[in-house]
Every structure is written in structure tokens, then in C-alpha cells.
Amino acid sequence: MIGTSTRDALDGAVTAIAAAGCESPRLDAELLLAHVLGVGRERLLTERELTVEGPAVRAFQDAVRRRSIEREPVAYILGRRGFRRIEVAVDSRALVPRPETELLVEVGLRLSNGARLLDLCTGSGAVALALKEERPDLQVVGSDVSAPALQLAQENARRLGLEVRFMQADLLAGVEDEFDAILANPPYVAESERASLAPEIMRHEPHEALFAGADGLAVIRLLIEQIGARERLGTVALEVGAGQAGAVAELLRGAGFATVDTERDLAGIERVVVGERSLGERSRA
Ligand SMILES: C[S@@+](CC[C@H](N)C(=O)[O-])C[C@H]1O[C@@H](n2cnc3c(N)ncnc32)[C@H](O)[C@@H]1O
Incomplete structure (x- = not known):
């Protein structure tokens, strides 16, 4: 050639x-x-x-x-991916941000001025950084259990000049800060789906970003258990897999979130479950 x-x-x-x-x-x-x-x-x-x-x-x-x-994802070869109004660097340290995850950012945009927000399971930092870029008034923190992913998120924050703090944590264990809202795109793929995933995903994306037990809900269950005890937390938005929204909505109601809504992605799949509770409901949970 x-x-x-x-x-x-x-x-x-x-x-x-x-x-x-x-x-x-x-x-x-x-x-x-x-x-x-x-x-x-x-x-x-x-x-x-x-x-x-x-x-x-x-x-x-x-x-x-x-x-x-x-069968490497195009985004890894290019080394970048557009997400909302920003472009994040991506490589095998973190999942390639998907268009449907932009729904989480839309939930964050509805928060009140100066709200404290945690993007849990932040990966490349895409959700946290896109929100900070669109809503500089928010106090945004990103967390992940993976040190390599956090390194990538920090590199993205530096390059984009966005003031987001990143920290390493296993879900909310040891996280002392209080937040008004938590947004998360946690691992939610069922182990049984391994064989049906595309080679782009199976061979190249980090498996700890994908799998969550037999039904895909292991991480979300743990997270909602931890969330129930958080006093200041009023809003939780969780990305889920196809068919999981009903079960996750039930778990959120059980944790004291009186109002639970679901947002659909462009394919019509119930993709993000949003739970909200007022101060009174929080103290009863
Ligand atoms: C589906 S990826 C989402 C990445 C990014 N938020 C996005 O949407 O592109 C899930 C992320 O959760 C992280 N993760 C998995 N288990 C975790 C845990 N127990 N505590 C915190 N983060 C975890 C993984 O390292 C991975 O970065």
C-alpha cells in the first residue's frame, strides 16, 4: 500500500x-x-x-x-472517545464509555446548585468530567476500586483542566465524605453472558468493569445496602443492564427511596434507575 x-x-x-x-x-x-x-x-x-x-x-x-x-475497539486504537461535550482518553485500563451512559450525566444536570456528587465506578472518569464541564458549580468526586482506571481518570482531568477529585475505594467502604447524589455505572453483566459477549469486550475491556455475579446484580445489591445508611444522600442513579431495572427499583425502594423512576436509552431499554428521597424519608430508612 x-x-x-x-x-x-x-x-x-x-x-x-x-x-x-x-x-x-x-x-x-x-x-x-x-x-x-x-x-x-x-x-x-x-x-x-x-x-x-x-x-x-x-x-x-x-x-x-x-x-x-x-478485534480491538476502535476507541482504544484511536486512544480517545467523545462523551457529551468532552473527549476522554481511553485505553485498556478502563471501559470505553458508552453513549447510553450519558443518561447518568443528564440526571446529574438536574441537581441543585453546588451539590456534592460522587461518580462511583468512574473508570475513565467520563461521567464525572462531563458533568464538571457542564456544571462547574457541582463538587464532583470520582471513585473506583481499580488503581489503573483512576490513573487514567486523573490524566483525563489534568488534560481537560477540570477540577474533579478522584479516590480509590471499594464501593463506599472507607468513604467518609457525605454526598447529595451518587451516580454509578457499575459492573452489571451476568456471568452466564460471558460466552455471548463480543470479542471487543471479552478480549480487551477490563473484566472487573463488566461482571457482577450470577445475575449481574451482585455489585448493585452491595452498593444499595451501603447507600441506605448514608444520611445526606437524596439522589441515586444507577445504570443497569437490559431486564434489571425492575429488580433494582425494588432494591432502591427497600433502601428508603420513595420515588423511583427509570430512564430509557435510545434503544428503548430501561437503562438508568433513579431513586430520590427527602430528608424525612432518609431518617426513617
Ligand atoms: C462499567 S465500568 C464504568 C466505567 C465508567 N463509569 C463508564 O461508564 O465508562 C465499571 C467500573 O467499576 C469499577 N468497579 C468494579 N467493582 C468496583 C467496586 N467494588 N468498587 C468500586 N469500583 C468498582 C471498575 O473498575 C470499572 O472501572
Whole structure:
């Protein structure tokens, strides 16, 4: 592929990526080539004189190999992912933030001025950082049990110049600060689903970010138990897997959250369960 036109380079890449069974081969190929050439994706289509040459040839071949043979997620190859209005760096230290997780940010946007908020299970820090960027008045903390994920989240905060504090904790164990709200996208995949997960997920994303016992609710159950005892906490929003919303809503009601709502994602799946309780309800819980 020496001095190839972008069209020929793309056609070859699309064939390889499609043959590997990836879902969106053309989009993937365009994103990878635009990244290698350091141009916007639209320029690949509008500038016919663009060619792939010199070091870009090897770099593109390598990116296509990672995508097709190794089935690495495009976001890891690019090293970044757009989330709400920010772009976070991503690599194998943390899950690739998904579009449906933006629903958690929308819950956070409804909090009152200056509210103290914990993004629990923060991973790359995407939720915490997107919220701080949109609502600088909020006091945002992110936590995770994984030291490598926290390192990535801190790097993202520094690069984006956003003032979010990150700390290492196993759910709420040892977390002394009080919060008005907790948002979390915890691991919620059932062990039984292992075999059906895409290679992108199984081979590359951290397994501690994904699995949570036989029914996928092991982490959420523990978390809701811990949350019940938190005096100041008025709002909890939890991302859940398909079919889990009813059980999680019940657990939240049991922890004293009188109002429980569910938000659907773009695919119509009940994706985020939001529990709210007033001060009086909290002291009775
Ligand atoms: C599904 S990922 C979510 C990452 C990020 N919030 C996002 O939405 O892209 C779950 C995260 O929970 C963390 N985690 C797993 N078990 C945990 C625990 N017991 N306490 C705190 N964090 C945990 C994992 O390390 C992982 O970063």
C-alpha cells in the first residue's frame, strides 16, 4: 500500500474489517484512516488528492490489523472517545464509555446548585468530567476500586483542566465524605453472558468493569445496602443492564427511596434507575 489513494486504502481495510465480523467496517476504516492521517473524517471523502504514503502506510496497516485480527475497539486504537461535550482518553485500563451512559450525566444536570456528587465506578472518569464541564458549580468526586482506571481518570482531568477529585475505594467502604447524589455505572453483566459477549469486550475491556455475579446484580445489591445508611444522600442513579431495572427499583425502594423512576436509552431499554428521597424519608430508612 505505497502512495495509495485513500479510496483504495479504505476499500482494502473495509474488506479486512468486514471479513473479521466487525459491525461497522466502513465507519471503522474511515475513523482509523482519518486518525492515521491526522485529518477529519469528512476530508477523506471530499479531498480526492489525499493519499496514504510514507509512515502512514505502516500505521494504517497496523491499525487495521488491531481492529480486524485482534478485534480491538476502535476507541482504544484511536486512544480517545467523545462523551457529551468532552473527549476522554481511553485505553485498556478502563471501559470505553458508552453513549447510553450519558443518561447518568443528564440526571446529574438536574441537581441543585453546588451539590456534592460522587461518580462511583468512574473508570475513565467520563461521567464525572462531563458533568464538571457542564456544571462547574457541582463538587464532583470520582471513585473506583481499580488503581489503573483512576490513573487514567486523573490524566483525563489534568488534560481537560477540570477540577474533579478522584479516590480509590471499594464501593463506599472507607468513604467518609457525605454526598447529595451518587451516580454509578457499575459492573452489571451476568456471568452466564460471558460466552455471548463480543470479542471487543471479552478480549480487551477490563473484566472487573463488566461482571457482577450470577445475575449481574451482585455489585448493585452491595452498593444499595451501603447507600441506605448514608444520611445526606437524596439522589441515586444507577445504570443497569437490559431486564434489571425492575429488580433494582425494588432494591432502591427497600433502601428508603420513595420515588423511583427509570430512564430509557435510545434503544428503548430501561437503562438508568433513579431513586430520590427527602430528608424525612432518609431518617426513617
Ligand atoms: C462499567 S465500568 C464504568 C466505567 C465508567 N463509569 C463508564 O461508564 O465508562 C465499571 C467500573 O467499576 C469499577 N468497579 C468494579 N467493582 C468496583 C467496586 N467494588 N468498587 C468500586 N469500583 C468498582 C471498575 O473498575 C470499572 O472501572
